[in-house]
Amino acid sequence: MTEGDFRDFVATRSPALLRTAYLLTGDWHRAEDLVQTALTKTYLAWRKLGAIEAVEPYTRKVLVNTATSWWRRRWHGERPTADLPDRPGPDHADDLLVRDVLWRQVQKLPIRQRAVLVLRYYEDQTEMETARLLGVSVGTVKSQTSRALGTLRTRLSPGMADLPDLKGAAR
Amino acid sequence: MNPRADLEEDLRRSFTTQASGLPQPGGLADHAIGAARSIRRRRRLTAGVAAIVLLSGTAFAAVSSNLFSGTGNVAPGSSAAPTERPPAATTPRLPDTPVSNLAADGTVSIWLPQRQQAYTARVKGPDVQVKQLASGWLIVPSGADQQTEYVSFDGRTGSLPQKMSYVAVAPDGSRIAWRMGSSMYTGRVEADGALIQDSRTDAPPVGGPLAYNGTVVFVGRDAGAGRVLEPDMWRPADGPFRYTPGSKYYVAVVPEVTPSGEFVALTHNPNPPTPGAYVPSRSPEYGEGMLCMSRLDPSTMNIRSSRCTDLHLPYTAQLRLSPGGRHLGVTIRSDRTGEHQLAVYDIDKAFQSGWAPIRAFTGRYNDLGWEGELSLLVKGPEGLVRLRIDSPDPVPVAVPGFHYLQLIR
Numbered sequence A: 001m002t003e004g005d006f007r008d009f010v011a012t013r014s015p016a017l018l019r020t021a022y023l024l025t026g027d028w029h030r031a032e033d034l035v036q037t038a039l040t041k042t043y044l045a046w047r048k049l050g051a052i053e054a055v056e057p058y059t060r061k062v063l064v065n066t067a068t069s070w071w072r073r074r075w076h077g078e079r080p081t082a083d084l085p086d087r088p089g090p091d092h093a094d095d096l097l098v099r100d101v102l103w104r105q106v107q108k109l110p111i112r113q114r115a116v117l118v119l120r121y122y123e124d125q126t127e128m129e130t131a132r133l134l135g136v137s138v139g140t141v142k143s144q145t146s147r148a149l150g151t152l153r154t155r156l157s158p159g160m161a162d163l164p165d166l167k168g169a170a171r
Numbered sequence B: 001m002n003p004r005a006d007l008e009e010d011l012r013r014s015f016t017t018q019a020s021g022l023p024q025p026g027g028l029a030d031h032a033i034g035a036a037r038s039i040r041r042r043r044r045l046t047a048g049v050a051a052i053v054l055l056s057g058t059a060f061a062a063v064s065s066n067l068f069s070g071t072g073n074v075a076p077g078s079s080a081a082p083t084e085r086p087p088a089a090t091t092p093r094l095p096d097t098p099v100s101n102l103a104a105d106g107t108v109s110i111w112l113p114q115r116q117q118a119y120t121a122r123v124k125g126p127d128v129q130v131k132q133l134a135s136g137w138l139i140v141p142s143g144a145d146q147q148t149e150y151v152s153f154d155g156r157t158g159s160l161p162q163k164m165s166y167v168a169v170a171p172d173g174s175r176i177a178w179r180m181g182s183s184m185y186t187g188r189v190e191a192d193g194a195l196i197q198d199s200r201t202d203a204p205p206v207g208g209p210l211a212y213n214g215t216v217v218f219v220g221r222d223a224g225a226g227r228v229l230e231p232d233m234w235r236p237a238d239g240p241f242r243y244t245p246g247s248k249y250y251v252a253v254v255p256e257v258t259p260s261g262e263f264v265a266l267t268h269n270p271n272p273p274t275p276g277a278y279v280p281s282r283s284p285e286y287g288e289g290m291l292c293m294s295r296l297d298p299s300t301m302n303i304r305s306s307r308c309t310d311l312h313l314p315y316t317a318q319l320r321l322s323p324g325g326r327h328l329g330v331t332i333r334s335d336r337t338g339e340h341q342l343a344v345y346d347i348d349k350a351f352q353s354g355w356a357p358i359r360a361f362t363g364r365y366n367d368l369g370w371e372g373e374l375s376l377l378v379k380g381p382e383g384l385v386r387l388r389i390d391s392p393d394p395v396p397v398a399v400p401g402f403h404y405l406q407l408i409r
Helices: A003-025 A028-044 A052-073 A090-107 A111-122 A127-134 A138-160 A166-170 B003-019 B028-069 B347-353
Strands: B100-104 B107-112 B117-124 B128-132 B136-141 B149-152 B157-159 B165-169 B175-180 B183-189 B195-202 B208-212 B217-222 B228-234 B251-257 B263-268 B290-296 B303-312 B314-321 B327-334 B340-346 B359-361 B367-370 B375-380 B383-388 B395-397 B404-406
Touching: A003 A028, A003 A052, A003 A111, A003 B003, A003 B028, A028 A052, A028 B028, A052 A111, A052 A127, A090 A111, A090 A138, A090 B003, A111 A127, A111 A138, A111 B003, A127 A138, A138 B003, B107 B128, B117 B149, B128 B165, B136 B165, B165 B217, B175 B208, B183 B208, B183 B217, B208 B251, B217 B251, B228 B251, B251 B290, B251 B314, B263 B314, B290 B347, B303 B347, B314 B367, B327 B347, B327 B367, B340 B347
Parallel strands: B165 B208
Antiparallel strands: B100 B107, B100 B404, B107 B117, B128 B136, B136 B149, B149 B157, B165 B175, B175 B183, B183 B195, B208 B217, B217 B228, B251 B263, B263 B290, B290 B303, B314 B327, B327 B340, B340 B359, B367 B375, B375 B383, B383 B395
């Protein structure tokens, strides 16, 4: 694989990597740093990877593992949300409000649980693939998912009663 | 009502909303390559210093040994830093196709091999979409501050007054659907590049037009690698966009539009999984995880006819119809086996008698375009090759001077 292949890979896959990185970190600048770090490690391993189909799984694994290691090293309190980029959809204010509440709670989860949720419910990865990416067993993925959903349900229960029904707002 | 399912669904929507509209920084590849080279230099330097220290230490030990024992020990050769080969030169390749596009040094170009003609746009890459129209191309940059550019076949260029995204072109090559900000539009591009707007509606929070048959807009979120999330439809003649009940899960891959305006899609097989069988997804709507090739009713987007295949839910997949709509090329990578396949189907026979490909090629092909009814160009790890459905042998296609390329549709 050549440097051109690497550039090709970055051009086509970096938007998706950045989205995942943002969901893992909750901060755009940190997400960019995370992707940059993952891509640098990928390029360092470029010749060893051998085949192009091995690249994205490798990069994703580095991305997730780097995010969790950063979490361990750094302060990880509640993430500020004031700097979120503008998004389309101003006519869905109620819907966005509900999701914003949920998003804030997701950001308070431990990084492993958040990573499981992002991989399972944003990337639609299987439990097996999620386990492989995180380097854990399928059972751990199941228990982390269950624990994260339980935590979210508990934290959202009182507040959700006052908010508009998500299904109704979305559909 | 299943509270767990509701929370999972809310999570999907929350993640989708949060991840939409993020800025796309440029220069990621350059930075990564630069940083990697810097790390390698540091590693070489460290290894070199270590080698010198080791050699010095060994020599000192040898001398010391000679001094103290009188034996003639020879310092063993120390392993030097790993030899750093320069990055392999990128082999420039470009297809000898009716149309192809590429981005070199950030500048987007379009190449017409038959005419030996190249066009250069003013729009900078690398994240651009190029869409072929009946009279030229639309070059749609990803940057929110960049205008869409029109390049006509006779070389005239001009900027459209809209900052578009999610552009879908109807089979007639003039009608288009697109997203701008929080709205979706349909309209047409005249031969001189003038954009005539026909209709407008509020867009869903994420996603936009992915396919358009001139009457119905197939809307969805491009999940990358050909996959679709949250598919839906908008029929401008019926008024504003509204979510279509029940449409959510069944379309798996961005559909193709036949010359007659029909949508052909890869859909999920809703049958329950066979006990003990591999199930690639937890969503019950995905059923057994196998895929069906389906014709969609353009009025309702419901499945009109369907033939299920032995293909699994894909990690990557692309559909490309031949210009006459006779053959369908499918690139797919199974998330179960990891195998790549490019299969060509006779679409009419397949819907009548089953999905046996008339030609299958094994290879990591991730982009394809038809040159006619029998020949297609595909992009793989070795560059571009031409495949004919009446021949098993791929033929490399090289055009000098280009770096990163995509096949234009």
